[in-house]
Amino acid sequence: MSKGNINVSVENIFPLIKKFLYSDHEIFLRELISNGTDATTKLKHLISIGEAKTELGDAKIEISIDKDAKTLTIKDQGIGMTADEVEKYINQIAFSGAEEFLDKYKDDKNETGVIGHFGLGFYSAFMVADKVEIITKSFKDEPAAHWTCDGSPEYTLVAHDKSDRGTEIILHIAEDSTEFLEEGKIRGLLTKYNRFNQVPIKFGTKKINDPEHEPATITDKDGKETKEPHRQIEVDDIINNTNPAWTKKPADLEKEDYDNFYRELYPMQFEESLFHIHLNVDYPFNLTGILFFPKLTQNLDMQKDKIQLYQNQVFVTDNVEGIVPDFLQMLKGVIDSPDIPLNVSRSYLQADGAVKKISGYITKKVADKLASLFKKDREDFEKKWNDIKVIIEYGMLSEDKFFDKAKKFALYPTVDDTYFTFDELVEKTKDTQTDKDGNHVILYAANKDAQHSYIQAAKDKGYQVLILDSPIVSHLMQKLETSGDGKIKFSRVDADHIDNLIKKDDNVISKLSDEEKEKLKPVIEGAVNNSSYTVQLEAMDSNASPFMITVPEFMRRMKEMQATGGGGMFGMGNMPDMYNLVVNTNSPLVSEILAADEEKQKGLISQAFDLAKLSQNLLHGEELTNFIKRSYELIK
Numbered sequence: 273m274s275k276g277n278i279n280v281s282v283e284n285i286f287p288l289i290k291k292f293l294y295s296d297h298e299i300f301l302r303e304l305i306s307n308g309t310d311a312t313t314k315l316k317h318l319i320s321i322g323e324a325k326t327e328l329g330d331a332k333i334e335i336s337i338d339k340d341a342k343t344l345t346i347k348d349q350g351i352g353m354t355a356d357e358v359e360k361y362i363n364q365i366a367f368s369g370a371e372e373f374l375d376k377y378k379d380d381k382n383e384t385g386v387i388g389h390f391g392l393g394f395y396s397a398f399m400v401a402d403k404v405e406i407i408t409k410s411f412k413d414e415p416a417a418h419w420t421c422d423g424s425p426e427y428t429l430v431a432h433d434k435s436d437r438g439t440e441i442i443l444h445i446a447e448d449s450t451e452f453l454e455e456g457k458i459r460g461l462l463t464k465y466n467r468f469n470q471v472p473i474k475f476g477t478k479k480i481n482d483p484e485h486e487p488a489t490i491t492d493k494d495g496k497e498t499k500e501p502h503r504q505i506e507v508d509d510i511i512n513n514t515n516p517a518w519t520k521k522p523a524d525l526e527k528e529d530y531d532n533f534y535r536e537l538y539p540m541q542f543e544e545s546l547f548h549i550h551l552n553v554d555y556p557f558n559l560t561g562i563l564f565f566p567k568l569t570q571n572l573d574m575q576k577d578k579i580q581l582y583q584n585q586v587f588v589t590d591n592v593e594g595i596v597p598d599f600l601q602m603l604k605g606v607i608d609s610p611d612i613p614l615n616v617s618r619s620y621l622q623a624d625g626a627v628k629k630i631s632g633y634i635t636k637k638v639a640d641k642l643a644s645l646f647k648k649d650r651e652d653f654e655k656k657w658n659d660i661k662v663i664i665e666y667g668m669l670s671e672d673k674f675f676d677k678a679k680k681f682a683l684y685p686t687v688d689d690t691y692f693t694f695d696e697l698v699e700k701t702k703d704t705q706t707d708k709d710g711n712h713v714i715l716y717a718a719n720k721d722a723q724h725s726y727i728q729a730a731k732d733k734g735y736q737v738l739i740l741d742s743p744i745v746s747h748l749m750q751k752l753e754t755s756g757d758g759k760i761k762f763s764r765v766d767a768d769h770i771d772n773l774i775k776k777d778d779n780v781i782s783k784l785s786d787e788e789k790e791k792l793k794p795v796i797e798g799a800v801n802n803s804s805y806t807v808q809l810e811a812m813d814s815n816a817s818p819f820m821i822t823v824p825e826f827m828r829r830m831k832e833m834q835a836t837g838g839g840g841m842f843g844m845g846n847m848p849d850m851y852n853l854v855v856n857t858n859s860p861l862v863s864e865i866l867a868a869d870e871e872k873q874k875g876l877i878s879q880a881f882d883l884a885k886l887s888q889n890l891l892h893g894e895e896l897t898n899f900i901k902r903s904y905e906l907i908k
């Protein structure tokens with residue numbers, strides 16, 4: 273028997289471990305399973321190179337709870353340790369590892385700044401146990417060893433009669449941690465952290481139908497046939513899939529395999545993904561994974577399904593901020609990399625060279641995949657556009673490299689469902705939609721129904737009208753306007769009268785004299801009596817609407833940009849909505865207004881103003897009721 277002190281210089285390490293990251297106590301299980309996994313893969317390696325003369329068998333890691341003894345045991349069939357190795361690895365290396373780890377983080381008040389907490393290792397057991405035993409037998413022909421430590425710096429190390437190879441870690445669960453003696457709790461942790469562990473993990477047994485047994489058909493006295501019950505057998509309950517899809521070669525997987533993996537990863541998700549991207553790189557860093565483009569959904573559960581970060585098939589976190597570019601965080605799937613430093617704060621992580629490269633690599637892979645999907649089957653890509661546009665538009669705004677690539681496949685659908693790339697759109701509209709000053713005006717609508725009359729007016733002129741309705745599109749337009757030669761201007765169809773949106777040389781003569789206009793303007797202003805509207809007299813086509821409400825492009829876009837965060841002009845977000853009331857001085861109705869007496873003028877203006885409001889979906893409540901009443905009066 274040997275007794276010893278682990279290290280007197282840090283006598284208080286055990287209380288410290290216990291206190292350490294209170295909310296993260298549960299990671300002890302992941303740490304101990306990782307040790308068991310390492311021990312098993314090391315042995316496998318030694319066997320493969322002929323250093324270990326033993327059979328691996330179906331080596332697994334077994335987790336068991338003994339509620340009476342208040343113990344939780346993690347047992348592996350790996351490499352094991354001799355007494356000397358326990359002395360070296362547990363008393364010295366593991367301890368100094370834990371000590372170093374704590375030293376680094378005990379002052380770290382910002383607990384969320386640490387992602388994963390790999391590195392505390394074996395001693396994390398003391399976060400939940402007041403006594404820990406190790407019973408271990410090395411694959412080498414040496415007696416087993418039994419190490420016990422009750423949380424003080426003192427330990428004992430004696431021989432043991434364990435005869436099978438491997439290590440058992442017995443945790444005597446502390447009074448304040450008895451939740452870890454509950455089967456449900458442990459099963460939850462195993463599925464959270466270890467469901468793709470490299471070595472099978474057994475947690476109890478389960479009953480299944482015996483595959484060897486073919487139930488016989490029984491015929492009763494009435495001649496009715498029934499099958500006898502399937503014979504049940506008890507088998508190990510293996511909680512993990514040791515071979516998840518992302519660890520395989522893309523060439524070995526069919527679409528169905530990816531679909532199945534998506535469902536395995538998010539069992540509560542019933543929609544299929546739109547497409548996947550298999551990541552696989554080994555230089556200059558190691559990274560594998562599969563990312564899925566999800567179907568857009570309002571389902572909140574779905575939004576909880578995030579990209580999961582693994583390190584060698586062990587779950588670390590589903591907070592991948594800093595590793596995956598922001599715009600791709602709406603994707604789902606898995607990233608597995610041994611090269612991501614896990615014990616560092618997020619700000620450090622973002623500055624880390626390897627992590628930056630990873631983020632760049634992922635962006636490039638996603639752009640390449642989208643480009644190839646676009647090239648291979650444009651029709652299908654167009655169908656998916658609505659579901660993926662927000663992610664792509666966000667990417668184009670936030671990453672210049674992505675913007676350059678996405679320019680080739682980002683789509684601009686028209687109200688008639690034609691999908692143009694930006695270059696195609698420019699080519700298609702440059703002759704018809706360039707104004708007299710050389711500005712190339714791209715027209716768009718945000719809502720086909722609400723802006724119907726404006727869309728129609730533009731289409732009557734032979735113009736193309738895009739439908740751009742995603743929340744960040746105003747930012748993207750701003751970027752597209754400034755990134756080219758400065759000649760492209762986006763304008764919503766209701767930003768002005770169509771002849772003003774794309775001003776051509778042909779000046780329309782006004783039927784009204786300047787004097788008449790001066791007379792008319794205050795009459796209309798008086799009848800409208802609303803400070804949100806600026807009355808603007810315009811000589812337009814006599815067939816165009818007499819009154820029309822427009823929302824100046826600049827104002828509206830600045831407001832939208834403020835509302836969706838960033839950009840725009842400070843303070844604009846809180847400004848009230850402002851409109852122009854464009855009055856067509858060439859319309860016969862306007863001449864009629866001018867000629868009418870005061871009473872009739874008022875009636876005509878209110879009616880025309882309400883009609884203009886109606887076509888902008890601005891007539892509501894009492895105003896709408898009054899309008900309807902007045903309209904009935906008119907047709908009586």
Ligand SMILES: Nc1ncnc2c1ncn2[C@@H]1O[C@H](COP(=O)(O)OP(=O)(O)OP(=O)(O)O)[C@@H](O)[C@H]1O
Pocket residue numbers: 303307308310311348350351352353361362365366367369370390391392393394395439
């Ligand atoms: N189940 C086990 N079987 C065999 N050796 C083990 C086992 N558990 C721990 N060890 C030995 O003890 C050492 C220290 O373990 P510990 O978990 O503290 O650190 P680590 O696994 O080396 O690194 P990490 O900090 O990433 O956990 C291991 O390197 C290994 O040599």
